[in-house]
Amino acid sequence: MVQGRITIKDVAMKAGVSTATVSRVLNKSEKVHSRTRWRVERACAELGFSRDPIATALRTGRSNTVHLLIERFDGNFIPDILVGIEAKADAENYRVLVSKLDNAGRGIWEPGKQYIDGIIVISDAVHDLNLSEVAGQENLPLVCVYSYTQDIRYPCVLPDDYQGAYLAVQHLATRGCNDVGFISGPPDWPASEDRLRGYRQAVEDFGLREDPNLIEVGDWTVATGYEACLRLLERTSFDSIFAGNDSMAIGAIDALREHELRVPRDVAVIGFDNAALCRYVRPTLSSIAMPLKELGEVAMGTLLSLIDQRNNGQSSDTEHVLKLPCVLRKRDSTKVSEQLTIRDRKES
Amino acid sequence: MVQGRITIKDVAMKAGVSTATVSRVLNKSEKVHSRTRWRVERACAELGFSRDPIATALRTGRSNTVHLLIERFDGNFIPDILVGIEAKADAENYRVLVSKLDNAGRGIWEPGKQYIDGIIVISDAVHDLNLSEVAGQENLPLVCVYSYTQDIRYPCVLPDDYQGAYLAVQHLATRGCNDVGFISGPPDWPASEDRLRGYRQAVEDFGLREDPNLIEVGDWTVATGYEACLRLLERTSFDSIFAGNDSMAIGAIDALREHELRVPRDVAVIGFDNAALCRYVRPTLSSIAMPLKELGEVAMGTLLSLIDQRNNGQSSDTEHVLKLPCVLRKRDSTKVSEQLTIRDRKES
DNA sequence: ACATTTAATGGTATCGATTACAATGTAAAC
DNA sequence: GTTTACATTGTAATCGATACCATTAAATGT
Incomplete structure (x- = not known):
């Protein structure tokens, strides 16, 4: 009862053809009389044959x-x-x-x-x-x-960091922000560079404040996001922050909180990556999701x-x-909770 | 210059033996004269031979x-x-x-x-x-x-949920808690069951309050953690919560916050899983890490x-x-920030 | 009707290793 | 000096499928 492996040979026998022909049927391409093809296919089905990938690999050098x-x-x-x-x-x-x-x-x-x-x-x-x-x-x-x-x-398959960053700033602009702080990742990362470009372009396109003082650098970690934000706070004023990734955004929020600034009421914050944690921190963190x-x-x-x-x-x-392309995920950290605050700031 | 593949045959030739002998050397086990073995090994090394796994698989039926x-x-x-x-x-x-x-x-x-x-x-x-x-x-x-x-x-290889839960409660007890609320996962999960057992055992061992009212059930999500905590708040009082996983812990913290209870000052909270988010939520979340x-x-x-x-x-x-065994990860959500509060509670 | 393509199929060596079996060599035993 | 046992090594079949070459049958051209 123990039928070992069913091979191309069994099929050939059952169909009354040679193994070569069976192989031809299996590999489509070559010409086989439709009558024969049919016989072989039926034999395969009846025997429940499936070709041995290892043997094929040995012979052809390819393995799928x-x-x-x-x-x-x-x-x-x-x-x-x-x-x-x-x-x-x-x-x-x-x-x-x-x-x-x-x-x-x-x-x-x-x-x-x-x-x-x-x-x-x-x-x-x-x-x-x-x-x-x-x-x-x-x-x-x-x-x-x-x-x-x-x-x-x-070939490299990448998220469109430029477009994603643009999207983030656009979102902040739409929301009414004018002074968008940017916490970049390390400058030697291509992604950082692209996100910075996206930020700059959007700032320009939407007529927001262009100011080198609004830009700081971190190394993706919470700690450096925190420190970068502190430096921004010392140096200038802003109504929102776009962080190069979610961890730094969280660090930034920590810094804001220490300065009694509330998110999103006083400062809106958006991250990048849309990590799982975005839904778990409070306020939940808006972010840019990579596909x-x-x-x-x-x-x-x-x-x-x-x-x-x-x-x-x-x-x-x-x-x-x-x-x-990346997509925007709106959450609480950029919610327009107090329309007034924002208007005030825009008009001042 | 294009030397195709180096096969056992090349090695055999170089070493002046048959392929069978080379194979024997390759497969250790069998008896080969040490002189011959050495010759073969040297030939292998010199040619940079490595055996073709596919051919081996075809012959032996095993593939590593x-x-x-x-x-x-x-x-x-x-x-x-x-x-x-x-x-x-x-x-x-x-x-x-x-x-x-x-x-x-x-x-x-x-x-x-x-x-x-x-x-x-x-x-x-x-x-x-x-x-x-x-x-x-x-x-x-x-x-x-x-x-x-x-x-x-x-065989099943699993984290020791029982021991992990025990550890969590032990931590809370050590910290001075006496009324530990437990938010369980769905009862039909083996993990939930084990964590509940661990909770019960620890409560007993450390002489904490045993009370069915301290136990609630969620389905692992933030939302149900939130709701479970609300129910606990209505029904009884407690000084800490052990949640069956980190998401529910976060939900619980949301609920506590709404009731103006501060973590860990008023209620200590510990989760389970030690998900990445533990380090990102505020306060950072103590948890049980699975190995x-x-x-x-x-x-x-x-x-x-x-x-x-x-x-x-x-x-x-x-x-x-x-x-x-699981291990405990202490973070801010169970920190003893206000020793007094806890003493008061214990002595009351 | 006969030569010449073209289509369809069969025979078999091959991919690179393992292994059963046969063959040889060597040393101990008689 | 054989015989015998045992340790080494070689020969060749095999794993399952593919592909080159040969062969036969059918189709086309003149």
Whole structure:
């Protein structure tokens, strides 16, 4: 009763054809008489045959498997990006192998490297990394998600930080703010730079106060958000703060609270990232949500098309940088609770 | 210059032996003359040979790959558990394939099922799931992490909810609290049950007030934590709250705040889970941290030993349930800011 | 009607390793 | 000096599918 594995051979026998023909049917493409094809397909169905991926991989060198290299598993955005990657992979019948991306770049060369059709890298610091080493001498298709590399061979799928920042400031402007403080992330991060640009453009477009004194720098942490906000308070006055991320926004709120300033009544605050904590802090924190799931989907989609092109000997025609739009999440920290206060400030 | 793949054949040639001998060296176990072994090892090293895992898999039916099935990628604890799983897997030269665990249980049968040496399941609701279907007719080694199944064939690696809850109440007691309110999660969750038991035991051990009125039920969300706390406030008085998870703790704090009760001055609050948000809410929230990384490591370790035993024809000797201890994280929400208040209360 | 394509299918080597079995060498035993 | 046992090593089949080449059958052209 124990029927081992059902192989292409069994199918061939049942259908009265050769294994070569069965293989042809399985791989669509080639010409097979429709009568034969039908017989084979029926045999497959009746026997409940499914092709052995390992044998196929050995023969063809491809495995329908992509390698996902993650720098830090506990990064805030990983899970949502994973959702997108996995969904797309699943839909296209690909498998996803997950490993830690060793900072040193080694650890990828170990067994398992072969037969990988492509690579996705998620990291905060890809620009420091030699990706061609990761891609190997076979120069496997590789895309970065949520991380940037200058190497134009590798597409990068990123949130549109510029547009997201613009959105944040626009929201504050719409709400009636005029003096928007900005707490930037570290200047050497591409994301920081883009968010600053978005801030500046929106300030200009909406005719808000342009003043270098309104800009401060932190390093993404609560503590530096707090300190940056203190410096802003000393130096100038403002009616709102746009923080480069949610942690710094929370630090800023701490500082405001110490100065007896209430959020959003006295100062509106908006963050960036839309981390889970936005819904848990009080007041709940408005923020800019990155399209994480979509990033994952698009990254996987891009990778699959790279793989396709490579298999067909075409050269890749993908953009180097793909930016997906962010969306605004309004919460209490930017609510217009006291219309008057704001009017006063605008008219003064 | 393009040397294709370096195979066992190349090594055999270089070492002047047959491929069979090389294979024997590679697989340790069998007897090979030390002189020959040395020659082969040197040849391997010089050629930079590494064995092709796919070919090996095809021949042996094993692949050094485990399948990780996740119910919800965006579950709060996944990333940290993953860290542990991956670390252990990496150390033991195993690969980790990640997929979504389809609620229906299907989707696992698709190609890729074969050659999987074992399965890890992460889910919130495993008890509803037919795991034997997941394990397949081959009855692959399977372990659950952070989730429970009654099926004793499958080991479960869990945080020790009982001990964690005990720890929380002990902390409150040490701090001087006597009337500890408890907001439980839904009663049908094993975790809720265990946390309640831990609460009760600690209340008894430390001679605190035992009173059914001190116990309320929520469904893990902020909203129900809020409501549960309101009910407690109406019904009785208390000097502290232990919430079944952090979200409900936050809801409770909202309710306390509305009643002009200050945390921790008037009421101390402690949550469970030690979610990231604990460090971001104000006051920062004391909580019980589950050993997530360790859960992952132990789960993978258990799975590997199951695989080992199976390969050696032994029957599994692993415990059905493995509980790992939680640890207390003290933060502001249980700080003893006003020693007096507490003394008053204790002495009254 | 016969030559020449073209379509459809079969035979079999191959991918890179493992392993049962056979063969050889070596040393101890008689 | 054989015989015998045991330790090493080699030969070749095998895992399951693919793909090159050969072959046969059918279709087209003149």
